[in-house]
Amino acid sequence: MTASEQRSEDRARLADVTHVLHGPDGSGAVRQVLYAVYVLAILALTYGFTVSRALFITSDPAWVRDRLLSPATGCLALLLAAALAVVVHGAGRRRGPVVPPLPWVDHVVTGPLDRSATLREWWLVSATLLVAGGTVGAGVVGGGLWASGSAGPTALVVALVAGPALGVVLAAAWLIGQVGAGERSEAARAPGESDPRGRTLLAPPATLLRSLGLPELRAQSVRSTRLGGAVLAGDLRAARLETATPVRRGRTLRLRSRGRLATVVARDLLGLRRQPGLLLSGALLTVPGAAGVAWSLSDPDVPVALAVVSLMATYLGAGVWAEGLRLLGDTLGTPALSGLGLGTEAGVHTVLPGALLVGVSVPVALGVRALVPATAVAVGALVLWVLGLAVVVLAAQWVAAFRGRPPLLAFLPEVGPTAMTFWFARPLVLCALTGALLTSRAAELGVSATSWVGLGVTAAGAGLWAWRTLRAAADEHRV
Amino acid sequence: MTTTATLGCRVQADGVSKVVDVTTLLPPISLVASAGSCVVVRGPNGAGKTTLLRIVAGLLAPTTGTVTVDGEPADERRRATRENVAALIGPPAAYRDLTLADHLTLVDATWGHDPGTCADRVAEGLVTFGLGDLAERFPHELSSGQGQLFRLALTWFRPARLLILDEPEQRLDTDRRAMVGHLVRARCEASTTVLMACHDPVLTASVADEVVDVGGPA
Numbered sequence: 001m002t003a004s005e006q007r008s009e010d011r012a013r014l015a016d017v018t019h020v021l022h023g024p025d026g027s028g029a030v031r032q033v034l035y036a037v038y039v040l041a042i043l044a045l046t047y048g049f050t051v052s053r054a055l056f057i058t059s060d061p062a063w064v065r066d067r068l069l070s071p072a073t074g075c076l077a078l079l080l081a082a083a084l085a086v087v088v089h090g091a092g093r094r095r096g097p098v099v100p101p102l103p104w105v106d107h108v109v110t111g112p113l114d115r116s117a118t119l120r121e122w123w124l125v126s127a128t129l130l131v132a133g134g135t136v137g138a139g140v141v142g143g144g145l146w147a148s149g150s151a152g153p154t155a156l157v158v159a160l161v162a163g164p165a166l167g168v169v170l171a172a173a174w175l176i177g178q179v180g181a182g183e184r185s186e187a188a189r190a191p192g193e194s195d196p197r198g199r200t201l202l203a204p205p206a207t208l209l210r211s212l213g214l215p216e217l218r219a220q221s222v223r224s225t226r227l228g229g230a231v232l233a234g235d236l237r238a239a240r241l242e243t244a245t246p247v248r249r250g251r252t253l254r255l256r257s258r259g260r261l262a263t264v265v266a267r268d269l270l271g272l273r274r275q276p277g278l279l280l281s282g283a284l285l286t287v288p289g290a291a292g293v294a295w296s297l298s299d300p301d302v303p304v305a306l307a308v309v310s311l312m313a314t315y316l317g318a319g320v321w322a323e324g325l326r327l328l329g330d331t332l333g334t335p336a337l338s339g340l341g342l343g344t345e346a347g348v349h350t351v352l353p354g355a356l357l358v359g360v361s362v363p364v365a366l367g368v369r370a371l372v373p374a375t376a377v378a379v380g381a382l383v384l385w386v387l388g389l390a391v392v393v394l395a396a397q398w399v400a401a402f403r404g405r406p407p408l409l410a411f412l413p414e415v416g417p418t419a420m421t422f423w424f425a426r427p428l429v430l431c432a433l434t435g436a437l438l439t440s441r442a443a444e445l446g447v448s449a450t451s452w453v454g455l456g457v458t459a460a461g462a463g464l465w466a467w468r469t470l471r472a473a474a475d476e477h478r479v
Numbered sequence: 480m481t482t483t484a485t486l487g488c489r490v491q492a493d494g495v496s497k498v499v500d501v502t503t504l505l506p507p508i509s510l511v512a513s514a515g516s517c518v519v520v521r522g523p524n525g526a527g528k529t530t531l532l533r534i535v536a537g538l539l540a541p542t543t544g545t546v547t548v549d550g551e552p553a554d555e556r557r558r559a560t561r562e563n564v565a566a567l568i569g570p571p572a573a574y575r576d577l578t579l580a581d582h583l584t585l586v587d588a589t590w591g592h593d594p595g596t597c598a599d600r601v602a603e604g605l606v607t608f609g610l611g612d613l614a615e616r617f618p619h620e621l622s623s624g625q626g627q628l629f630r631l632a633l634t635w636f637r638p639a640r641l642l643i644l645d646e647p648e649q650r651l652d653t654d655r656r657a658m659v660g661h662l663v664r665a666r667c668e669a670s671t672t673v674l675m676a677c678h679d680p681v682l683t684a685s686v687a688d689e690v691v692d693v694g695g696p697a
Contacts, residue, residue, distance in 0.1 A: 255581035257597035263588035335566035339590035
């Protein structure tokens with residue numbers, strides 16, 4: 001049988017399988033994705049474009065044109081795209097773009113049919129979503145820039161080329177990451193089998209799909225199902241465990257007893273030494289976040305949106321460093337092993353992320369201030385402001401770690417996804433909005449006494465909110 | 480193996496039950512465990528054994544009745560309950576970035592024990608449960624039986640006057656079950672009170688001073 005005849009027979013047999021499972025109309029997955037893209041495009045045109053345009057207008061088009069649309073910003077965007085590709089590649093090792101349901105993997109993919117044919121549908125769904133998402137997202141930004149007068153029509157053209165291109169690159173990186181998860185060592189490969197590490201972005205998707213091994217497909221399918229269940233149930237511990245890569249590094253490093261409190265701090269430090277990726281990714285979020293906050297405080301012309309995004313990045317970066325705090329939150333409701341009280345232990349688990357946050361934010365903020373010409377903000381005021389915001393960010397980490405179970409609303413079909421999203425994002429949104437508004441207002445007023453009172457009240461309120469959340473979570477399970 | 484030399488707790492449950500909505504998780508039951516004794520709770524699946532243990536551990540509030548530990552209400556929010564009660568009821572949340580030895584070190588340190596001799600206690604704690612060679616493994620690298628032994632080692636390692644175990648024999652082979660029996664008896668002889676649910680008649684016979692049936696005979 002020739003290769004062409006083999007492909008024809010595979011297609012016919014796969015069509016039979018699809019007919020048995022889904023009837024004459026097939027699974028309809030690709031059609032559903034195309035419909036989702038259609039809805040996404042309409043929403044982007046009606047709401048996304050309007051919001052984007054309004055955002056750039058309120059941010060002062062001249063400021064956006066002079067400060068944001070520069071070669072340096074273009075280089076930064078390329079760096080961010082490259083970083084995103086690296087992140088997506090890593091995500092592919094845990095949950096790639098090709099994740100069929102387990103029965104399909106066990107009963108169809110295991111058969112003699114060409115594996116690229118049996119997996120093509122899932123690859124097309126993921127790739128289409130990424131390319132369409134990139135196109136729509138970039139189109140919204142480019143269109144907003146053009147319509148607000150911040151840039152010419154070239155911005156829209158560039159965005160409509162760059163968006164789908166980014167989607168293609170991300171889809172390829174995601175798939176290559178998934179293939180890499182199942183790579184076997186040289187010793188384990190069959191004689192004559194090529195080295196899978198040689199695969200590049202130029203390899204055709206069909207070749208990569210044929211490289212996907214059954215064990216990894218099964219593992220990712222099971223993981224995907226568990227992850228979906230964890231997200232729907234608001235079980236953040238399970239979701240984290242499913243997405244996290246198992247730790248195997250630094251096995252010979254030992255935790256030494258250094259007293260009741262210092263050992264807990266040493267535990268958190270050891271966790272970061274065994275997962276240096278967490279240390280790095282936390283810094284990659286916190287450094288630009290602190291820079292944005294310092295820029296917002298030093299220059300009253302900076303739009304408040306930049307301060308919001310910067311505080312979001314700072315919050316997320318501190319969250320990456322606060323794994324010990326999250327793990328403590330996970331233990332609520334289980335019999336105590338630790339000899340420390342809950343509040344004490346939570347406080348000690350805050351030491352390391354707090355020290356890292358301050359240690360990174362203060363030098364970055366001082367560096368940014370030095371670059372802003374004729375700023376009215378004194379060095380001491382800037383440092384104190386950064387410390388005050390650090391308190392707000394750390395309090396939000398407590399709220400995130402001890403938020404407990406989602407509200408009953410999150411399980412109602414009508415409002416469930418919205419309620420679950422709000423429940424999950426509440427500490428992030430409140431931290432970013434209050435911090436950004438305070439910072440922008442302080443920049444306008446020149447960091448006056450009113451600003452300090454606002455920051456002090458906010459920090460105290462955030463601390464009280466964190467403490468009450470901790471106590472409520474400690475009592476919640478005992479019903 | 481480090482054990483506490485202080486007198487074990489006296490546990491008293493009077494008419495304890497748990498009802499959620501219209502579902503009865505635990506019918507009313509009473510029991511007394513004197514200091515240094517081992518009381519085994521038996522019953523078919525779903526009889527309410529784990530619910531009873533959770534109530535005695537202070538993790539769950541009873542619908543009716545009372546549970547006292549040394550005359551004080553069992554409530555894990557109370558400092559005395561947390562100090563006195565060690566419990567293995569479901570898997571404890573382990574740190575995925577700590578090895579087995581690190582886990583025991585952390586527990587040891589938080590109870591304020593001498594840092595200078597911590598390594599010796601940790602080594603002994605692991606060896607006692609046959610985990611000496613696995614000190615540098617992470618919890619996710621253990622088999623299910625080894626995982627159960629690690630959970631037992633963690634529970635055993637913290638100081639306690641009342642030890643609560645929910646089916647400690649699960650996932651263990653015959654030899655390991657016998658080992659757990661010896662360790663339970665040793666804890667009782669060291670005055671620790673033990674309350675455990677168990678489905679293994681051999682283990683029950685080897686450790687129980689008293690057997691309490693929940694929801695009918697096992």
